Amino acid sequence: MFKKILIANRGEIACRVIKTAKKMGIATVAVYSDADRGALHVRMADEAVHIGPAPANQSYIVIDKIMAAIRETGAEAVHPGYGFLSENRLFAEALEKEGVAFIGPPAGAIEAMGDKITSKKLAAEAGVSTVPGHMGLIADAGEAVKIASDIGYPVMIKASAGGGGKGMRIAWNDDEAREGFESSKNEAASSFGDDRIFIEKFVTQPRHIEIQVLGDKHGACLWLNERECSIQRRNQKVIEEAPSPFLDAGTRRAMGEQAVALAKAVDYCSAGTVEFIVDGERNFYFLEMNTRLQVEHPVTELITGIDLVEQMIRVANGEKLAMSQADISINGWALESRLYAEDPYRGFLPSIGRLSRYRPPEEVEGRVRNDTGVFEGGEISMFYDPMIAKLCTWGETRSAAIDEMRGALDSFEVEGIGHNLPFLSAVMDHQKFIAGEMTTAFIAEEWPDGFAGATLGDATLRQIAAAAAAMHRVAEIRRARVSGRMSNHERKVGRDWSVTLQGVEMRVTIDADPEGATVGFEDGGRHRVVSDWMPGKSLAVIRVDGERLALKVDKIVSGFRIRHRGADLKVHVRTPRQAELAALMPEKVAADTSKLLLCPMPGLVVSIRVAVGDEVQEGQALCTVEAMKMENVLRAERKSTVSEICVEAGASLAVDEIIMKFE
Incomplete structure (x- = not known):
């Protein structure tokens, strides 16, 4: 057996390979770019070799640099993971010539x-x-349109050397075929160094x-x-x-x-x-x-x-x-939910930054598994794929595996970046998914206007209201103790409260005892709440009538921000008088940005497609921004005239930075 292998990759897959190699008693070598100097895979490996700047085309996919790392460390074999050089024939041939085993085909x-x-x-x-499709190479966008028309729309435009969703577009008409060909070609060249494109029939309801x-x-x-x-x-x-x-x-x-x-x-x-x-x-x-x-x-x-x-x-x-x-x-049955650094509330656009909090659920052998390549305090870079973890669950049946996944997602804490945990939770509760009735169009069909959060049912809202009321009582007692207003550890906290969440107000009463609290509602219903939650804890695991309820909790004025099962709620807990006064307060109006094109995610401006003075139509392409190796075309929302362009091609932009203005 090999004594030492090098992993020519990064992130969670490098960590995954290292785990098995260690189990087999094989020493491991990591490679890393400038951006990954402190990465988890570097920490886990027995040795690590620096291979260059952050961009993958200057580090991870440069064969000569990987070969130099192999010679430096004396690795006998290389595992390529996925992406990067994993399907590169020249890399496999270079290893063979060097007498190094390729852990692949x-x-x-x-x-x-x-x-x-x-x-x-x-x-x-x-x-x-x-x-059915056209398997020959396509010279230009004009030929792409002709071929697509001959095959019959819709068609799939794909990079010949592609993978991971990059260099792929669906076209439903000539304009989309022309634009899709150019975008796919550019992405393919950037990601794989190979811009060849082919077209095939897109199978509907697949x-x-x-x-x-x-x-x-x-x-x-x-x-x-x-x-x-x-x-x-x-x-x-x-x-x-x-x-x-x-x-x-x-x-x-x-x-x-x-x-x-x-x-x-x-x-x-x-x-x-x-x-x-x-x-x-x-x-x-x-x-x-x-x-x-x-x-x-x-x-x-x-x-x-x-x-x-x-x-x-x-x-x-x-x-x-x-x-x-x-x-x-x-x-049995197993599920995998991919945790992406993508903000579902902003059209799933990439998000970068520091993971101020990263607390995966506890792994349970054979039941809950989290393959990850990050850690709390680490950085999510704009240079690589946005996937940061794969949460997997197993159950004897599909229903059991889904239940296990729901609980694991509820307990997964991620802060500091935009991420898709709320969306993953919403999918687990979606009736079509539960029934197994989905196609590749599932997301587009079920969330055609984008994801704005889940709407919770009345029973769940009632559980959260009861939990929030009990938590508020605990917070009130804590605040009184800290302020010194409490004597003999006793303080009369009000019994009557108003809980408002998801646009619904519920009047409740709280009767507490040493083991928990009983929360009563106006309709006569009573719910027993038991928890060891204390103010400052970001994850509250609460039993409501014996049923486990995991809530991600942040303090806000007069209540909590609570996230659960894809819903992001402001839950206000007030005295009846406070609730009356709050109802009279005017709502803050959001600033008018209708005449601005704002950058929706951190990224690099690839091209500006209009000029000052141009009249643009609804849906017209205005510019292209690249982030995490994906091109994103920003389009006009309505007919207008460009009055100012604030950036140039090649500029690096932050979220909400102004790209252009309109009259």
């Missing part, structure tokens, strides 16, 4: 499957069902289901069941699960056998994934093969009990697979 398989055009041709030859394969160097190749990845935003997976709630045993077997046939056609070894689009009739079509470890591999590990990273290392070491297809089963 042969260079030939990477070349064949890494190019989406070639892979579709090979898939068809191997008897794998494929989506589900994204993929098959995990695992092969060795001795001709054995297995399929390890499927993962459902239909909850996506901008072709970027958000929630995955294994198995799929949609497949039956026959379809699962057919997809698995086709995946293995394709893998064998290119002499595949190591872990890999064959992705399919599946329609409502369970017809499936080959999408692409990822010749690497997938981001969502933990859900497969949770239902099979197989450590995929360990198997990749053993295969690279020349060992035979220790299991057969008959040994592969499905044990």
Whole structure:
């Protein structure tokens, strides 16, 4: 077995590989850029080598720098993780020439499957069902429009060397095809150094289901069941699960056998994934093969009990697979929620900054798992992918796994940046998701105007009102003690209160005792509240009538800011008289920004598409801002005239910085 391996990656996947390597008794080497000098993967590894500036094209994807780190440390093998150089044929060949093992497939398989055009041709030859499309290279936007029209809208425009949702656009008409071609081409060149584009038919009402394969160097190749990845935003997976709630045993077997046939056609070894689009009739079509470890591999590990990273290392070491297809089963159900540094209240735009608080839920072996590459106090950089953790849960049934995920998300504390935890919680409570009735259009269809937070049901609001009232009583007693107004640890705190949340006022009474409090409502209902919460604690775990309620709590004037299950609530707890006076207070009016184009996220201005004096129409592209390797086109909200442009292409902008003004 290898004595030392180098991980040519960063973040959570580097940490993930290091964990398995340590379990196997293998020393590890991390590489890091300027931005990652204090990163978690650097701390975890036995050795670390600096490889250059923050931009990935000056550090993590520079083959010569990785090779130099290998020579410096004497690493015998390299695990590439995912992204960066993981599917780069030249990197695999450089390692082979150096006599260093690549913990991944042969260079030939990477070349064949890494190019989406070639892979579709090979898939068809191997008897794998494929989506109709144009597999040849496309010269320019004009040709892209013609091809898209011939195929028939909608079409998917994709980077041939792409992955992770980058370099992908859906076009529904000629204008979108022209613009999508240019954006995909630019993103592909920036992210992969390869701007080749192809176009295929976009299957409506699709589900994204993929098959995990695992092969060795001795001709054995297995399929390890499927993962459902239909909850996506901008072709970027958000929630995955294994198995799929949609497949039956026959379809699962057919997809698995086709995946293995394709893998064998290119002499595949190591872990890999064959992705399919599946329609409502369970017809499936080959999408692409990822010749690497997938981001969502933990859900497969949770239902099979197989450590995929360990198997990749053993295969690279020349060992035979220790299991057969008959040994592969499905044990229970697993979910993965990707925690992204993206603000769902601002259109999921990237967010950067310091993690002033980062407290994942406690991990429980085989039940709750959090793969992460960050820590409290660390920085979220604008240079890399916005995913900062993968929260996974397991249950004997899908319902049990969802319940476990709800509880884990409720307990996950993240402060200092915008993040998508509220959205993940909202999905877990969405009836379509609970029923397993989702397609890749789920997010766009269910939140067409963007995510503005969840609306909680009456029963949950009542529980929160009872909890807030009891918490307010505790805070009042604490405040009196600190101020010295309390004698003999006794103080009469009022019994009657008004609780206002989500636009609803509830009059309550509080009867406290040493074990907790009983909160009564005007309709005669009474709820028992028990908790050890004290003022200053940001996570309140409360029992309301014996039911666990996890609330993220911040103090505000006359109450609390409470976040729960995707809702962000201002909960005011006042005396009846205070409530009467508060009702008379005028609401603060937000500043008028209708004549300004503000930068919605920290990023780099790629281009300005208009000039001062131009009359712009609703929906017209005004400028392009790049953040976390993704291009974002900012458009006019209404017809107007540009009066001032405040920035130039190449400028780095902060959130809400003014880009241009309108008359």
